[in-house]
Amino acid sequence: MAKKTLSLNSLINNNIHKPKTKSGFTLYPKVDGYKGTMEGGEATTKAEADPGYRAQVSKNYNSPTNIKRIFITTKHITVEYHIGPIIGGTSGNRWVQSETRDNESGLTLYEIAEKIATYEDDTHKYMMEKAINKGAVAPTQYSITGAFNIGSHPYACSNVEEIYFDWSVLLSSDVAPYFNELLHGATPAQIAMKFANFNANFVSENNMPINLFIAQSAAGSKDLRKKYPRLREITFISNLEELTSSGATVGFMKTPEGEQSGTAYKTWFELNEDIIKNSSTCTLRGNMTSQVANPNDNFILKSFMYKFDFDKLEDHVKSYSDKIKNVIRQQRYGNVTKEVAEADAEDFEMLDIEKRLLEIEQKYGEDAMYSIWQYAFNGAGLPKSEIEKILRRITKPNRSRLAKKINIEV
Numbered sequence: 001m002a003k004k005t006l007s008l009n010s011l012i013n014n015n016i017h018k019p020k021t022k023s024g025f026t027l028y029p030k031v032d033g034y035k036g037t038m039e040g041g042e043a044t045t046k047a048e049a050d051p052g053y054r055a056q057v058s059k060n061y062n063s064p065t066n067i068k069r070i071f072i073t074t075k076h077i078t079v080e081y082h083i084g085p086i087i088g089g090t091s092g093n094r095w096v097q098s099e100t101r102d103n104e105s106g107l108t109l110y111e112i113a114e115k116i117a118t119y120e121d122d123t124h125k126y127m128m129e130k131a132i133n134k135g136a137v138a139p140t141q142y143s144i145t146g147a148f149n150i151g152s153h154p155y156a157c158s159n160v161e162e163i164y165f166d167w168s169v170l171l172s173s174d175v176a177p178y179f180n181e182l183l184h185g186a187t188p189a190q191i192a193m194k195f196a197n198f199n200a201n202f203v204s205e206n207n208m209p210i211n212l213f214i215a216q217s218a219a220g221s222k223d224l225r226k227k228y229p230r231l232r233e234i235t236f237i238s239n240l241e242e243l244t245s246s247g248a249t250v251g252f253m254k255t256p257e258g259e260q261s262g263t264a265y266k267t268w269f270e271l272n273e274d275i276i277k278n279s280s281t282c283t284l285r286g287n288m289t290s291q292v293a294n295p296n297d298n299f300i301l302k303s304f305m306y307k308f309d310f311d312k313l314e315d316h317v318k319s320y321s322d323k324i325k326n327v328i329r330q331q332r333y334g335n336v337t338k339e340v341a342e343a344d345a346e347d348f349e350m351l352d353i354e355k356r357l358l359e360i361e362q363k364y365g366e367d368a369m370y371s372i373w374q375y376a377f378n379g380a381g382l383p384k385s386e387i388e389k390i391l392r393r394i395t396k397p398n399r400s401r402l403a404k405k406i407n408i409e410v
Contacts, residue, residue, distance in 0.1 A: 002138065006102055006112065008146035008172040009153060015077040015098045016070060017155060019060050019085060021052045028064065028155065029057045029307045036305065039064070040154045059089040063306035064155035065299075066313055069268060071252070072150075072165040073241035074110035075100055080255065082159065083316045086308065095253045100168070109168040110241075115142050116171065117192040144171045144188065151217030151228060158300035162233040162267050163213070166240040167195035167282075178212040179236075182284070195238045195282065202282045209234040209286035225291070229298040233267045234286035239279055248275055262323025264294040297321040328362055354394050357402075370405050377406045384408065 017026045025047035026040065038044045047053045062085035069080040077100050084091040100109040107115070115122075122139035129136040148169060151157050170176050171188045183191060213234050218224055224231055237243065244252050249272040259265045269276065269285060276283055299317045303310040353376075361369035377387065391403050403409065 002140045003143070004105065004140050005143045005145055006105075008144050008169065008175065009149050010146065011100065011102055011109070012072060012077060012148075012150055013154060014103070015100065016067070016079055016150060016157075017064060018079070018096050018098075019056075019062060019087060021047075021050065021056055023050060023052050025050055025053045026155075027053070027057050027061045029061050030305055031303070031307050031310050034305055039156060039305075043154060059086065061086050061308050063302065063308035063313065064157050065159050065302055065306065065309055067157045067160050069162045070150065070157075070160060070164070071240065071244060072163075072169060073100065073244065074113060074166060074168040075108050075241050076245070078244070078253070083312060086312070091312075094255060097253065109171075112142050112144070113168060113171060113188075113192040113196070115140065116144075117189045117196070119189065143173070145173050147174050147216040148172070148212055149216045151213065152219070153217075156227070158228060158302075159230050160228060161230045162235075162269075163209075163231075164233075164235050164237055164240055164268065165209075166236070167191060167238050169236075170195075174216075175212060178215065179208050179284075181208065182282070198238050198282055199280050200282070201277070201280060203277050204284060205287050206284040207286060208284050209236050210288065213286075224288070229300060230292065230296055232289045232292050232294075233269055234288070235269055236282075236284040236286075237276065238282040243272070243276065243279060243281075260320065260323075262295055262320065262325075262327040295324045295327070297324045325359070325362070329358060351390075351393055353390070354398060358398070373402055374405055 014024070017028070019027045021027065025043070028040070028044075030038075040047075062081070066081045066083065066085065067079055068082045071078040076097055078095065078097040081094045081096075084094045086092065101107065102109075102112065105112070119139060119141055126136055126138050130138075147153075148165075150163070151160060170179055170183065170191050173188070176183055176186075176188075176191070186194065214220060214222055214224065218227055221227070243249050249268075250256065251268050251271045256265065256271065267289060269287075270289075297317075297320065299313075301309050301314055301317060303314050306313075357369050357373060360372055387406070387408060391399055391408065394402060
């Protein structure tokens with residue numbers, strides 16, 4: 001009887017990294033003159049030598065650092081980007097969905113799971129049919145192996161924020177051991193039958209999804225912030241396909257308004273928590289929201305490597321970071337623009353020194369900011385009249401408190 005083993009990581013990663021050429025090469029072009037380490041290894045070298053790749057790459061491209069959210073189900077893989085990739089020379093859709101389909105067999109993960117679940121029955125039927133029909137075809141015995149290394153292989157998805165997956169991922173013999181508390185040694189066939197017909201409700205915060213990611217996407221390092229500074233959620237939801245395809249949830253295939261405004265925003269799980277909890281589900285939430293600032297202006301950019309980061313993502317990150325700073329500034333000090341207009345400032349634009357002090361305050365706190373301000377004032381050796389001039393050019397909400405710290409009235 002024929003046996004076929006599928007690679008989970010190949011199946012998933014082939015569908016996460018887009019756009020691609022017809023021959024399957026991912027369009028992640030490098031900046032001109034880049035000679036450093038190549039993410040993607042040999043595949044990247046082959047891609048750059050491919051005529052189809054070279055013909056498309058000027059008008060169709062993206063980078064792995066642009067990936068924001070990933071959803072993996074028995075039937076679909078869905079990716080949301082921070083900004084739309086370049087498609088046909090212009091900004092494309094921020095959401096891309098493709099079938100979870102094995103190219104060689106033509107089957108989806110769900111169809112493969114069905115064959116795994118029914119293999120013993122199909123074998124018995126084959127043996128009986130073979131007795132009366134020499135042309136009977138034996139069923140193929142499918143198995144799934146491979147790591148859940150979607151964050152690091154073959155490309156580093158450094159700015160991913162949320163990852164959701166269903167029971168199809170647990171069919172891999174390399175993944176299942178990380179969920180032994182849930183599976184208790186169940187075979188792939190038992191896993192498929194259990195979750196394909198799951199009719200109970202269990203939702204709990206649990207580190208099993210996080211531990212899987214740490215082991216297989218972060219080389220065992222528990223300090224995820226260095227490699228994934230924006231990662232907030234890694235969650236197993238058994239009925240994820242049903243939830244995302246039924247239209248019952250919000251924030252799927254359409255980014256909620258306000259996520260780009262610089263204000264705090266919820267994860268997809270948080271937006272749909274009540275819907276998930278009221279469905280037939282087994283959900284293990286790997287919740288890391290408390291470990292990450294919200295909003296968060298910490299991105300890993302690879303403008304030295306990827307053309308997309310250099311051309312597009314770098315500008316987006318700067319714009320988004322400025323929005324966050326403006327929102328925080330207004331929350332703390334009111335409408336700065338209005339205050340400046342009322343002030344006797346020589347220049348309505350905030351001075352670099354004031355911007356820098358506010359950045360320090362935002363990151364390290366008010367006391368640290370005051371210490372640096374006082375140190376700078378005492379070390380500058382400027383006459384009082386010059387210090388007063390500088391203070392007059394600082395916006396009103398900050399002028400009085402900074403002046404007070406160095407015993408000057410303005």
